[in-house]
Amino acid sequence: MNNNLQNSNSVIKKKIDWQTIQFVMRGNFAQDIYESWLKKIELVDEFKNYILISVSTRFIRDWITSRYLDQILQIVKKYNKDIIRIEFIIEDNNKAILNNSESKKNDKNKSLINDNVSFIKDSFLQYNRIDPNKNFENFITGPSNKLAFEASKKVSQDIAHYNPLYLHGGVGMGKTHLLNSIGLSLKEKNKVMLISAERFMYQFVKSIKSNEMVKFKEYFRNTDILLIDDIQFMNGKEAMQEEFFHTFNALLEKDSQIIISADRPPNKLARIQERIKSRFSGGLVVDIQNADYELRHKIIKSKIDELKLLYSNQINITEEVQKFISTEIRTSIRELVGALNRIVSYSRIYNKVPSLSEVRVILKDLLNLSENKVTIDSIQTVVCKFFKISKNEMLSPRRSRYLVRPRQTAIYLSKILTSKSLPEIGRAFSNRDHTTVIHSVKTIDKLRKEDNELNINIDSLKNKILYNQENEI
Numbered sequence: 001m002n003n004n005l006q007n008s009n010s011v012i013k014k015k016i017d018w019q020t021i022q023f024v025m026r027g028n029f030a031q032d033i034y035e036s037w038l039k040k041i042e043l044v045d046e047f048k049n050y051i052l053i054s055v056s057t058r059f060i061r062d063w064i065t066s067r068y069l070d071q072i073l074q075i076v077k078k079y080n081k082d083i084i085r086i087e088f089i090i091e092d093n094n095k096a097i098l099n100n101s102e103s104k105k106n107d108k109n110k111s112l113i114n115d116n117v118s119f120i121k122d123s124f125l126q127y128n129r130i131d132p133n134k135n136f137e138n139f140i141t142g143p144s145n146k147l148a149f150e151a152s153k154k155v156s157q158d159i160a161h162y163n164p165l166y167l168h169g170g171v172g173m174g175k176t177h178l179l180n181s182i183g184l185s186l187k188e189k190n191k192v193m194l195i196s197a198e199r200f201m202y203q204f205v206k207s208i209k210s211n212e213m214v215k216f217k218e219y220f221r222n223t224d225i226l227l228i229d230d231i232q233f234m235n236g237k238e239a240m241q242e243e244f245f246h247t248f249n250a251l252l253e254k255d256s257q258i259i260i261s262a263d264r265p266p267n268k269l270a271r272i273q274e275r276i277k278s279r280f281s282g283g284l285v286v287d288i289q290n291a292d293y294e295l296r297h298k299i300i301k302s303k304i305d306e307l308k309l310l311y312s313n314q315i316n317i318t319e320e321v322q323k324f325i326s327t328e329i330r331t332s333i334r335e336l337v338g339a340l341n342r343i344v345s346y347s348r349i350y351n352k353v354p355s356l357s358e359v360r361v362i363l364k365d366l367l368n369l370s371e372n373k374v375t376i377d378s379i380q381t382v383v384c385k386f387f388k389i390s391k392n393e394m395l396s397p398r399r400s401r402y403l404v405r406p407r408q409t410a411i412y413l414s415k416i417l418t419s420k421s422l423p424e425i426g427r428a429f430s431n432r433d434h435t436t437v438i439h440s441v442k443t444i445d446k447l448r449k450e451d452n453e454l455n456i457n458i459d460s461l462k463n464k465i466l467y468n469q470e471n472e473i
Contacts, residue, residue: 016051016079018043024075029068037064038072050085051076061088130187130194134180140302142295145174148286152178155257156185159225162284164248164258168265169288172334175261179227182259190224197233204240217243221250224257231262231280235271245276258283296336297326303340315344316353324356328367339363357459364466374465376414376428382464383410386457395430409458411437412444417465 022041026034037060044052055061064072069086076083136156141149148167155165167175183194195203207216220226226247234241251258262269265287266280291299300322307315321343329336342362346354360367384391387406394407407429414425415437422434429437448455 015046016043016076016083020079021072021075024078025072028071028075033068037068044089046080046083049082050087051083052087052089054089054091056091058090061090130183130192131180132184134177135184136181138302139174139177139181140295140299142291142298144289144291144295145169148174148178148288151284151286152182152259155259156182159186159190159255159257163252163255164260164280164283166260166262166266166280166283166285167288168262168285170263170290170332172332173288173290174333175288176229179229179259179261183225183227186225186257191222192225192227193220193223194227194229196229197231200228200244201234201237201240204243217247220247223251225259226251226256227259229261231260232264232269232272235269238273241273241276245273245279248276248279252279290330291333291336293326296329296333297322299333299336300326300340303337307344311348315347317343317347318353318356320356321354321359324359325363329363331366335366339366355459357463360466361459361462374417376418376420376425379413379417379465380410380428382461383413386461386464397430408440408443409461411440413458413461413465415441417462 021043022039025038029038040056041064042054044054046052055064065088073083073086076086136149136153139149148169151162151165152167155162167178169175179194183192186192203216207213234244248258260280265285266277269277269280304315304317304322317340325336325339325343329339343354343359346358346362354362380391380394383406384394387402387409389403389406393403394410396403411425411429414420414428415422418425420428422437425437426432426434444454444458448458
């Protein structure tokens with residue numbers, strides 16, 4: 001009887017055979033899915049009610065989580081019904097954190113690393129999103145961000161000189177870039193944690209649910225450099241704010257450096273405890289303002305130089321276009337770089353240097369030229385005027401050659417410059433069938449590749465419709 005119980009217990013405690021799980025996944029998923037996403041998953045450890053698996057990148061983790069995780073969990077549960085969730089670690093990040101945790105003294109390296117391995121497996125607080133591509137060297141400065149840059153450099157050289165350092169500014173102004181730069185410059189000799197307020201909240205709630213608050217407190221309070229991004233998202237979370245307040249004080253007492261970013265100054269933070277806002281205001285508060293024209297132009301030139309190295313000097317954006325986007329894209333640096341990426345993609349796809357008129361069309365949504373302002377009626381009016389025909393002639397059932405091309409052009413422009421559906425466009429052209437719309441669009445697309453004069457005329461019409469001006473070439 002006792003022997004049977006012992007055998008039964010040994011079966012219950014037996015670890016999951018991951019090779020078996022892999023074999024089942026290979027049969028349950030399509031071959032391309034298995035080979036691309038699931039084959040290289042490795043089992044790190046198995047706990048009472050969850051397993052820990054590793055993948056090589058965050059992208060793979062997110063892709064698997066959003067598409068296949070439920071199915072994988074169901075497969076695992078067939079072999080251990082007590083497993084209720086699956087946790088991930090990123091192999092590269094895991095190694096990076098172990099490296100960051102090394103002691104200056106060689107005789108302590110081994111014990112510190114072993115402690116970190118055990119801790120990471122138990123708590124999964126290894127999330128550390130320092131980006132090696134965002135450093136001080138490639139941060140471009142101007143009057144709007146010079147003070148923030150210098151303050152960030154200062155805390156990297158003299159820890160706790162400004163404590164906390166609070167950076168605030170609009171979306172896409174370089175706050176996260178500066179936090180990354182500080183983390184990169186200090187991580188070799190210090191225990192650095194860069195985390196978003198949203199992720200901090202997630203780890204806090206997770207630690208409460210798993211009864212691991214002691215580890216949570218120890219992890220964050222033993223950090224040398226704590227960088228928290230987008231602190232405004234901590235609003236309204238009273239329990240988390242309470243924990244953050246005590247963590248904040250504990251770090252200040254041990255002269256750890258705290259750097260915080262937000263989209264507004266401390267006194268404008270909504271639903272954040274007054275004592276926390278007071279602590280933020282007690283350090284150095286720096287505003288990153290909107291970039292001026294000179295800084296935007298410098299950023300564009302710098303990004304073009306980077307892209308030329310990447311694509312072996314195949315990138316050619318005219319000075320006129322560079323000045324145009326530097327002048328027109330003012331919302332944020334992120335949008336400015338995004339606009340340049342669009343233009344570069346267009347240039348590489350079509351193997352041509354885009355003209356200013358083409359750039360205006362490519363960036364029409366960023367230039368606040370909403371398609372809602374463009375109507376099919378206005379397109380018909382402009383096209384009829386250009387081809388010197390009446391609107392009644394264009395909308396008539398007649399198929400004379402001098403009417404067909406303007407009609408097809410107007411339909412084509414209606415398709416690319418408005419969000420109207422094919423049937424809606426057909427109805428606006430005297431209830432023509434949607435197949436007629438498709439034929440017109442394909443015809444003009446084909447002719448644009450063969451007829452340079454027509455291509456120029458289409459660009460001219462686009463500019464007239466979108467900007468009320470003639471083609472600029």
